[in-house]
Amino acid sequence: MEAERSLSRRASSSSSFRLRCPSLNSVRLRRVFDIFDRNHDGIITVQEIHQALTRLGLETDLCDLDSTINSFIKPGNTGLTYNGFVALHQSLDQTLFGLDLEEKAEEEEVSQDESDLTEAFKVFDEDGDGFISAQELQAVLGKLGLPEGKEIGRVEKMICSVDRNHDGRVDFFEFKHMMQSVVVRSS
Structure with missing residues (x-):
């Protein structure tokens, strides 16, 4: 819960965190996933996400990041697959912004x-x-x-x-x- 609170403080300060246009989400998320996937193995590790966020100047605590992401990593994997990354984004979107899909569709x-x-x-x-x-x-x-x-x-x-x-x-x-x-x- 502490990890979600610390992430929500950081994410809510940036309107660009939330990708509101559903038709563009998959394209944008795929690009972000590919940027994080430094070795192009189809899996992004917590370390790869941490390094990418750090390079972009976004301060993250590795332990908070690990605890937030871990539940989206399938057993036997060393990191997130693309589908896990999408699920993580949707979960954070719901947690941080509290809107369901119907409300999102109504937004301008x-x-x-x-x-x-x-x-x-x-x-x-x-x-x-x-x-x-x-x-x-x-x-x-x-x-x-x-x-x-x-x-x-x-x-x-x-x-x-x-x-x-x-x-x-x-x-x-x-x-x-x-x-x-x-x-x-x-x-």
Whole structure:
């Protein structure tokens, strides 16, 4: 119970924790799962989750995390499968926000999607100037341990691929357009 209280204090301060658009949840959760699954074995350990959260600057107590996650790990597994990760997310969503699925469906999805995108944009826009530069993107990719974060040339190509006004950086509207096109293609 203490673990849930400490997690609820941290999670309730971030509106981006809660993914309210049901149609996008599975895509988003799969991406998060894949980021946490550092060795790509289809299982994420408590240690992998702890390391990813720490790299993102989110302080977590390993013991609290372990006690919260342990009940979602199937006997014989060393960590969470994707289905266990989804069950954990749903449980935390219910515990921290107290809404059932019917209430979620009634919420206004468009404004929440915009809010989720704004929160995601802020993760990349480290200096808060309203733009994502190649250096900022490289820093975030590096924190996540992704190989793209090691090569500025690849990062610059990523920026160019969504930079519609060719100013060498990505503004919120370019980011939003990119995210919407990724979601459409993934669905």
